[in-house]
Amino acid sequence: MVTGTGLVERAGGLREVARRRAADAEERRRLTPDVVAGVLESGFARHFVPVGFGGAGGTFREFADAVAVVAEGCAAAAWCASVASSLARVAAFLPAQGQAEVWAEGADAFVVGSLSPAGKAAAAPGGWRVSGSWACVSGVDFSDWVVVCAVLPGQAGARLFALPRGAYAVKDTWSASGMRGTGSNTVVVDDVFVPESRSVDRQRLFDGPAVPIQAVNGLSCAPAALGAARGALRLWS
Template identity: 50%
Template sequence: MSIDGSVIDAPAAPAATDTGLVPAADRLRLLAALHAADADTGRGLSREVTDAIREAGFARHFVSARFGGTEGSFAELTRAVVSVGEGCAASAWCASLAAYSARFASHLPEEGHQALWGAGPDTVVATGLMPAGRARAVDGGWQVTGQWAYVSGIDFADWAMVCAAVGGGEGPPQLRFFTLPRGAYTVRETWDSVGMRATGSHTVVIDDVFVPAHLSFDRTDMLTGRNGTSRVAAHNVPFQAVGGLTFIAPVVGAATGALAACAGSITGRRRNQTAELTVVRASGRVDAARHLVEQNAQVLDERLFTPEHMARNERNATYAAETLREAAALLVGAAGTGGLGEGHALQRFWRDITSATSHVALQYDTAARKNYSAVLLGPAE
């Protein structure tokens, strides 16, 4: 069922997949952890790590098998992203978006699929989901102009996909996505957050660039989950159902990494009962959040797209964000001054969790309150 209650004409839920992504992610976790401190200081992932993200199979995870993609499940991707996040939250964030951006791009017309994946399935797309800029229709396509902030992974992306308003006609402007190859846009290095420094979430600038029709699609298609080009199950999922899963899975991984870092700082010291109890409380929050996030992935793989399930997915992601912020604060408190040293992984995880959970998709009031309150209490009068 779609976001508006209508039935989506798409395949039944796929069988559980094992594409090899999880063991590849486990190897990537070790590499990413090795580079994490330098990535944080230098505000960017190393070429070795970005190449490993691509080679592990994140970009191809949702790509059609006919292009060499793996058509993987949401559950498998979630496990893989969480694993990478245990070593480096920024690496997991970029890996997650590399996978989900390909899912967004599946809404392009067939010629667009050929343009992105005709030469291979490991194309990395960086997406600016928030509408900005403008486009006007011209012969054969669109002229696009604007600036899109917070486009994570743009430094190593092959394509950028941005959302812009199309003017003309009566009523509100139509929103469309436009996909451009590297070289058709410029990047302004504007990302200066205290956390998630290495995601390279800079600003994409497009100055009156022609985008052919086959590299654009209506934003409504992504929101409703109706895909006129592909019948792959993962390509026919309402955006509300997926929502925060893209962003919360890396945070679960980061919190798990923070828990290990805190425990490591306490182990071997003279035991402090208060600190021990604090770590235990934090561990419960991390496990609870992980279960909620895994439940979201299960809903997507089982194609339970009722309004109730989609609203619950929003609640789960945003509640998990709140819970993980609490866990990180508890862990910093338990570790004491040593955990805040610049050379300690715990303070980096703490900053990353704080920054990541500020994302609009993980804000309880904006992403979950309205929809799930209607499920529990009925529509407002």
């Protein structure tokens, strides 16, 4: 019986693929292409995408349950599945024109990113010029878009900027002892112009009519740990 959007049920299939490929992901320090394809085909990327752009209109409960299911097979795959959903939700705070650009080719665009204000942005006609380096961006090797955060000199707060693949470089820096398969490498942006349509004040994530990010941000982390613990328990049972 399929419930909600069917994400939890499809996550069961992804769990088995990810389980078989977990050792490969650990060795490669990134997911294998078939697992990434499974993340997108299962519906994680589109789960929080606005319905008007082809999104699923999914719930936080369904998202958390599905991530935990995948983590029973591979915690790294579950983490990247969580990123695919969570960063798409962040992209949904962009102005409508920016959202249309991100999902111009469909709701399964793989959006990754960092909300840490590690970059700098300078105002330019029609937008900003952005530069910076953001570490630990999970799944970035397979990304279509990245959302990064930068400060504007002389101004309080920070802004988010969405950049398409090709506008940023990926530096291979991920060599952690655990969760190696997440491929959490570094994004580098060198004086790239970002139009106003693809930027939003970071404070928008914390207030307004949408669910504040501080109320749900833990859901992007906890389910992967829960599912991994379940999987480990089964191995020892």
